[in-house]
Amino acid sequence: MLQVPGTYGSLYGEYGEPDLKPAEPGGPVVIETAENREENRGMRKFRQSSEAPDAAGDRHILTARFRVSGGRTKKAGGDGAMKTLRKIGRLWTQLWQWFPPGYEFVWERNTAAVLLALPVVLSLRYFGKLREAVEWLYYVDGDRGRVLRPDGVAKPFLELAGEYGGLFVPYFLFLAIMAAFHYAYYHRETKSIYLMRRLPRRSVLVASCVRAPLLGMAVGAAAEAVLGVIYYGIYLLVMPGVCAPGFW
Amino acid sequence: MLEIKALNKTYFDRLGSRQVLFDVNLAIGPGEIVGLFGENGAGKTTLMKSILGFLSYQGEILLDNKPIDRSNIARLSFATCEHSFFPNLTPDSHGEFYEMHFGRFRRERYETLMEFFELPRRTALKGYSTGQKNQFEVIMALCQGAEYILMDEPFAGNDVFNREDFYKVLLGILEPEETVFLSTHLIEEVERFIGRAVLLKGGRIAGDVSTLELEERGSTLLEYVKETYGYRADRVSRALGELTGGGRT
Numbered sequence: 001m002l003q004v005p006g007t008y009g010s011l012y013g014e015y016g017e018p019d020l021k022p023a024e025p026g027g028p029v030v031i032e033t034a035e036n037r038e039e040n041r042g043m044r045k046f047r048q049s050s051e052a053p054d055a056a057g058d059r060h061i062l063t064a065r066f067r068v069s070g071g072r073t074k075k076a077g078g079d080g081a082m083k084t085l086r087k088i089g090r091l092w093t094q095l096w097q098w099f100p101p102g103y104e105f106v107w108e109r110n111t112a113a114v115l116l117a118l119p120v121v122l123s124l125r126y127f128g129k130l131r132e133a134v135e136w137l138y139y140v141d142g143d144r145g146r147v148l149r150p151d152g153v154a155k156p157f158l159e160l161a162g163e164y165g166g167l168f169v170p171y172f173l174f175l176a177i178m179a180a181f182h183y184a185y186y187h188r189e190t191k192s193i194y195l196m197r198r199l200p201r202r203s204v205l206v207a208s209c210v211r212a213p214l215l216g217m218a219v220g221a222a223a224e225a226v227l228g229v230i231y232y233g234i235y236l237l238v239m240p241g242v243c244a245p246g247f248w
Numbered sequence: 249m250l251e252i253k254a255l256n257k258t259y260f261d262r263l264g265s266r267q268v269l270f271d272v273n274l275a276i277g278p279g280e281i282v283g284l285f286g287e288n289g290a291g292k293t294t295l296m297k298s299i300l301g302f303l304s305y306q307g308e309i310l311l312d313n314k315p316i317d318r319s320n321i322a323r324l325s326f327a328t329c330e331h332s333f334f335p336n337l338t339p340d341s342h343g344e345f346y347e348m349h350f351g352r353f354r355r356e357r358y359e360t361l362m363e364f365f366e367l368p369r370r371t372a373l374k375g376y377s378t379g380q381k382n383q384f385e386v387i388m389a390l391c392q393g394a395e396y397i398l399m400d401e402p403f404a405g406n407d408v409f410n411r412e413d414f415y416k417v418l419l420g421i422l423e424p425e426e427t428v429f430l431s432t433h434l435i436e437e438v439e440r441f442i443g444r445a446v447l448l449k450g451g452r453i454a455g456d457v458s459t460l461e462l463e464e465r466g467s468t469l470l471e472y473v474k475e476t477y478g479y480r481a482d483r484v485s486r487a488l489g490e491l492t493g494g495g496r497t
Contacts, residue, residue: 100334101334101337101341101345102334102335102336102337102341102372103336104336189335189374190330190331190332190333190334190335191328191330191331191332192332192333192334192335193332194300194302194326194328194330194332195332195333195334197300197301197302198300198321198322198324198325198326199321199349200318200319200321200322200349200350201318201349202318204349
């Protein structure tokens with residue numbers, strides 16, 4: 001009996017209710033439709049007769065990259081990305097571990113995210129500048145069309161993208177101020193500073209104040225570096241080599 | 249043994265300097281329950297905070313002949329009316345936090361006391377009443393696993409029955425090596441609970457007496473305090489008499 005994975009509606013109409021048993025881990029399954037029925041049968045015969053001694057029944061017939069999980073279908077190729085996204089989601093909600101105990105961190109996390117996203121978005125203007133700088137290297141000749149200026153020198157990379165680095169300053173400043181804010185937290189509502197100062201490990205108090213800002217700064221520095229590398233790569237890619245593109 | 253030798257403390261602020269402790273000498277042995285009494289501003293809290301290293305001072309404070317630092321600070325715990333817990337955390341989160349940082353955290357005692365005082369376990373402490381907050385503050389000081397338990401006005405805001413319960417529980421659960429240094433204004437209430445009374449007056453030790461000694465003298469702690477402070481019982485009636493004109497006749 002051909003196993004139809006947990007898809008819904010007309011797909012399994014003529015075959016009756018699907019058997020929603022999950023496939024073996026990693027094993028391919030088939031979704032049979034009117035269009036692929038013949039192809040599936042051919043494949044089934046092929047697998048059963050020669051290549052797949054372990055392919056008892058119809059479970060391991062591959063026609064599409066889908067995996068069944070608890071009666072729902074999802075793209076196998078997206079698993080890695082989903083896992084990464086889930087990990088990021090977990091980190092995002094479990095950031096409290098990086099803050100002082102009991103600190104209401106959500107507003108701070110969200111503000112930092114906005115302050116980090118802002119320069120990233122604003123830096124997209126770089127592409128407009130880059131386009132202008134590239135266009136400036138050419139002139140239009142009536143017969144030959146777009147021609148490279150013989151004396152044209154490309155604008156240095158930093159002249160085009162350098163100013164965007166400064167846009168990250170408010171983000172880093174915010175994080176530095178937050179470190180002081182975390183210390184002040186131990187004096188708000190109660191004097192939990194008395195507990196923190198009585199801990200046998202002195203580093204716990206300092207770490208609780210600076211850990212989250214340092215993490216944020218590392219993320220910011222990484223974002224800035226990645227953007228810089230991408231933008232510089234694009235710069236090298238689009239600037240005509242003869243115009244001696246430079247970094248500075 | 250907790251020893252305080254020639255302790256002087258001066259606060260410096262924009263109005264100038266103000267000395268609040270003058271040559272304080274005190275020794276508290278293991279297992280003692282000592283009450284610290286004095287009027288407002290006598291220096292009780294300053295003395296406690298100096299012992300814990302929260303304030304700088306002149307003089308010497310030793311715990312078993314060693315200065316108090318990170319290596320032995322866990323031998324001291326502190327309950328204060330200002331509260332030293334994290335208001336957004338639940339009691340159980342505090343339990344975990346203490347367990348993580350204080351190797352001798354008394355989990356069993358914590359469970360027993362939380363149950364006895366019927367404190368909600370999963371409510372953030374900011375949702376507690378003042379009395380419950382005080383109870384929790386004291387519970388954590390008792391459960392930290394410290395040998396010297398310092399308490400600064402821990403029952404301010406608790407009703408009398410609640411305080412009574414606490415004294416009884418304290419006497420019941422304290423182990424022989426556990427020492428309590430309790431600052432309070434509730435002189436009559438703690439008289440049966442403490443073994444020794446230290447009086448601070450104007451930043452100086454004005455009296456240091458055991459309750460046994462007072463008993464032998466046939467005096468009460470309140471009488472001793474009044475006597476040491478030079479309290480004049482007729483002060484109020486005289487002042488009222490002067491105000492109402494009765495003093496002139």
